[in-house]
Amino acid sequence: MDFSLGKEVEDFRLVVQDFLKPWIVETDGVEGFAGKAVEPDLQRGMGDHGWLSLESEMSMDWNMKMFVFGDEASRRGFHLSSVATTMMVGFTLSQVANEEQKARWLPGINAGQIRIALGYSEPQGGSDVAGARVRSSFDGEAWAINGQKQWTTSAQHADYIWLLTRSQPESRRHGGLTVFMVPTSTPGITVTPIYTMAGERTNAVFFDNVRVPDENRVGEVDQGWKVLMAALTYEHGGGNVPGRSLTGWISRILDHGANFARARGDEVADDPWVTEKLGEIAIDAELAKLFVYRTSWAGAHIEKADVLGAMAKLHARESLVRASDKMLQMAGLAGVANAGCGDLGPDQGVASALQFEYIDAPTGTVVGGSVEIQKSIIAERGLGLPKTRNQGPRKPEPAQATLERQAG
Numbered sequence: 001m002d003f004s005l006g007k008e009v010e011d012f013r014l015v016v017q018d019f020l021k022p023w024i025v026e027t028d029g030v031e032g033f034a035g036k037a038v039e040p041d042l043q044r045g046m047g048d049h050g051w052l053s054l055e056s057e058m059s060m061d062w063n064m065k066m067f068v069f070g071d072e073a074s075r076r077g078f079h080l081s082s083v084a085t086t087m088m089v090g091f092t093l094s095q096v097a098n099e100e101q102k103a104r105w106l107p108g109i110n111a112g113q114i115r116i117a118l119g120y121s122e123p124q125g126g127s128d129v130a131g132a133r134v135r136s137s138f139d140g141e142a143w144a145i146n147g148q149k150q151w152t153t154s155a156q157h158a159d160y161i162w163l164l165t166r167s168q169p170e171s172r173r174h175g176g177l178t179v180f181m182v183p184t185s186t187p188g189i190t191v192t193p194i195y196t197m198a199g200e201r202t203n204a205v206f207f208d209n210v211r212v213p214d215e216n217r218v219g220e221v222d223q224g225w226k227v228l229m230a231a232l233t234y235e236h237g238g239g240n241v242p243g244r245s246l247t248g249w250i251s252r253i254l255d256h257g258a259n260f261a262r263a264r265g266d267e268v269a270d271d272p273w274v275t276e277k278l279g280e281i282a283i284d285a286e287l288a289k290l291f292v293y294r295t296s297w298a299g300a301h302i303e304k305a306d307v308l309g310a311m312a313k314l315h316a317r318e319s320l321v322r323a324s325d326k327m328l329q330m331a332g333l334a335g336v337a338n339a340g341c342g343d344l345g346p347d348q349g350v351a352s353a354l355q356f357e358y359i360d361a362p363t364g365t366v367v368g369g370s371v372e373i374q375k376s377i378i379a380e381r382g383l384g385l386p387k388t389r390n391q392g393p394r395k396p397e398p399a400q401a402t403l404e405r406q407a408g
């Protein structure tokens with residue numbers, strides 16, 4: 001079995017390293033992404049290189065190149081949410097949109113000129129996607145949309161929100177949902193920022209009688225769940241979406257941990273506890289990579305790999321939390337000190353990075369389907385175990401039966 005990626009893909013890695021350079025900033029000796037505000041430029045640059053081509057999906061060569069792109073980008077601290085969400089919607093549109101819609105939107109996505117945010121989650125819950133309450137109703141001329149979405153990442157610079165709505169108010173769960181591509185320039189939309197504890201911006205988006213033409217509806221009226229099923233496969237890790245790779249983040253923590261240990265010399269680097277923890281993280285990083293290879297191979301040769309994708313995502317996200325926890329313990333006081341506390345030593349750059357990674361890692365256990373939801377997918381679809389969701393609340397036992405049991 002040959003696990004090497006081959007010369008063409010490895011050469012591509014060098015091209016990506018060059019491409020990313022203009023967007024890298026260095027702080028205290030640590031490389032990081034210049035920031036969300038420049039993500040639209042980067043997305044256009046990817047489009048110019050032909051890396052956002054929706055036609056290439058499912059080819060093993062493209063999958064591996066996009067893995068390498070994500071690996072290199074995340075290793076340098078790039079959070080590329082807009083690239084990832086736009087591509088997820090792009091792949092979905094190429095499956096479910098009508099020909100006129102494909103002609104209208106796909107060329108702009110391929111060119112990196114259209115950015116799309118995901119409007120699934122609402123204030124009352126994100127795991128229960130089918131419980132959407134944002135209301136859409138057709139008045140004969142256009143659809144009117146009212147309600148609130150929550151955690152709509154990248155909405156501040158998106159051109160469209162891929163919006164899940166409830167078109168049948170009396171319907172429950174999977175029935176009565178309809179999906180739209182809503183231009184963010186439409187009157188009645190308000191985007192307000194929400195920041196994660198690591199300082200990443202996401203948004204709440206309010207829809208106040210937002211008028212959307214029927215030509216922006218994707219899929220049949222009230223049949224939005226079918227559209228969502230296609231889209232959620234990408235959300236849950238099946239398919240190699242550019243910008244989504246978490247393997248680079250694990251490697252980044254490993255790089256920072258090893259650099260910190262080296263800078264501290266014998267005091268830290270020779271400690272067997274440190275060696276053991278670095279070894280464990282290196283194994284997790286390698287496994288994460290193999291999970292992605294397997295998902296990519298299955299996606300290219302067999303089917304949309306939703307169960308394998310969930311496994312890859314679950315392992316990588318839990319590894320990130322474990323790795324950042326171990327490395328913060330290793331950094332000790334340096335990992336909890338703040339910049340501005342005086343002279344904190346030559347390794348303060350990596351120690352601050354380890355602190356950031358510790359605060360940032362838990363976000364990954366929630367975003368795009370929580371780890372519990374990934375476990376349910378593996379259990380139900382992969383292992384054929386009974387459904388863990390959608391069973392409704394447990395019914396209280398009848399009082400009479402309880403009394404009889406107590407009595408005898």
Ligand SMILES: Cc1cc2nc3c(=O)[nH]c(=O)nc-3n(C[C@H](O)[C@H](O)[C@H](O)COP(=O)(O)OP(=O)(O)OC[C@H]3O[C@@H](n4cnc5c(N)ncnc54)[C@H](O)[C@@H]3O)c2cc1C
Pocket residue numbers: 085117118119120121123124125126127128150151152153154196200202363366367368369370371372373376388389390
């Ligand atoms: C930084 C960030 C960015 C995000 N970006 C987007 C975005 O762009 N677009 C978007 O639509 N959403 C986005 N989300 C929302 C994200 O998808 C939801 O937060 C996630 O799906 C969980 O939903 P919730 O936060 O409402 O928690 P809940 O769904 O209320 O869940 C709470 C807890 O209960 C657990 N739980 C819920 N249901 C079950 C179940 N059936 N079985 C077992 N455990 C369960 C969950 O795992 C979780 O631990 C983002 C979230 C974050 C933090």
